[in-house]
Amino acid sequence: EDQVTQSPEALRLQEGESSSLNCSYTVSGLRGLFWYRQDPGKGPEFLFTLYSAGEEKEKERLKATLTKKESFLHITAPKPEDSATYLCAVGQYGGATNKLIFGTGTLLAVQP
Amino acid sequence: EPEVTQTPSHQVTQMGQEVILRCVPISNHLYFYWYRQILGQKVEFLVSFYNNEISEKSEIFDDQFSVERPDGSNFTLKIRSTKLEDSAMYFCASSFDRAYEQYFGPGTRLTVT
Numbered sequence: 001e002d003q004v005t006q007s008p009e010a011l012r013l014q015e016g017e018s019s020s021l022n023c024s025y026t027v028s029g030l031r032g033l034f035w036y037r038q039d040p041g042k043g044p045e046f047l048f049t050l051y052s053a054g055e056e057k058e059k060e061r062l063k064a065t066l067t068k069k070e071s072f073l074h075i076t077a078p079k080p081e082d083s084a085t086y087l088c089a090v091g092q093y094g095g096a097t098n099k100l101i102f103g104t105g106t107l108l109a110v111q112p
Numbered sequence: 113e114p115e116v117t118q119t120p121s122h123q124v125t126q127m128g129q130e131v132i133l134r135c136v137p138i139s140n141h142l143y144f145y146w147y148r149q150i151l152g153q154k155v156e157f158l159v160s161f162y163n164n165e166i167s168e169k170s171e172i173f174d175d176q177f178s179v180e181r182p183d184g185s186n187f188t189l190k191i192r193s194t195k196l197e198d199s200a201m202y203f204c205a206s207s208f209d210r211a212y213e214q215y216f217g218p219g220t221r222l223t224v225t
Contacts, residue, residue, distance in 0.1 A: 031210075031211060032213075034213055034214075036216075041201075041219075042218055042219070043203050043219045044155065044203070044216045045216070046213045046214070046215060049213045051211075087155065091211070093210070094160065094167065095160070096143075096160075096162040096163065096210065097143050097145070097160035097162050097167040097210050098143070098207075098210040098211060098214075099145070099160055099168055099170075100145075100155075100205075100214060101157070102154045103154065104153075
C-alpha cells in the first residue's frame with residue numbers, strides 16, 4: 001500500500017534553532033515529491049517539488065532534499081512566522097492526472 | 113499572482129440536503145482536483161478531472177458525489193445527499209501540467225448537521 005509518513009508529528013523550536021523534518025514514502029511509480037505549508041484553516045501553500053534522488057531546492061530559510069526513500073525539509077535559523085504545519089505529498093499517476101498522497105504533516109512552532 | 117478561489121468559504125447544511133461547492137482554478141491550468149480534510153486528519157484525494165472528464169476517483173467519491181466544469185472557468189463539486197461524515201474542509205486544486213505542482217484554493221468548510 002502506498003504510504004507517506006512524516007516525523008516528528010510536532011516540533012517546537014527556539015527562534016534561530018535549525019532543524020529538519022522527515023518524510024518517508026513507499027509508493028509505486030513516484031511522480032514527484034511535494035512540500036506544502038498549511039496555516040490553520042487555510043489551504044496548502046506550495047513550497048517545493050523534487051523529482052529525482054539527489055535533487056535539492058531552496059527558498060529563504062527552507063531547503064528540501066530527496067533520496068530514493070525519503071525527503072528532508074531543513075529549516076535554518078527559523079523565525080516565529082515559520083510556524084505552520086508542513087505537509088509532504090507524493091504524486092502518483094492515475095489516468096491522465098497525478099493525484100497527491102499526503103502525509104499527516106509536522107506541526108512546527110517557533111518560539112521567539 | 114494568479115490563485116485558485118473557492119466559494120462559499122463556509123457552508124452549513126442539514127443532513128440529506130444537496131450542496132454545490134464552487135471553484136475557479138488558475139486560468140491557464142488544465143488539470144483539476146478536489147481533496148478533502150476532515151478536522152485533525154490528513155488531506156485526502158477525492159477526484160481528478162482533465163479534458164472535460166473524470167480521470168481518477170477515490171473510494172470516497174461514490175455515487176453521491178459529482179463534478180462538473182460547466183464553463184471555461186468554474187469547477188464544481190456536488191454532494192447530492194449530505195451525511196454527517198461529509199463534514200470536512202474541501203479543497204480545489206489545479207495544475208498546468210500533470211507532473212507539476214498543484215495550487216490549492218483556500219477551501220470550503222462544510223458542516224453537516
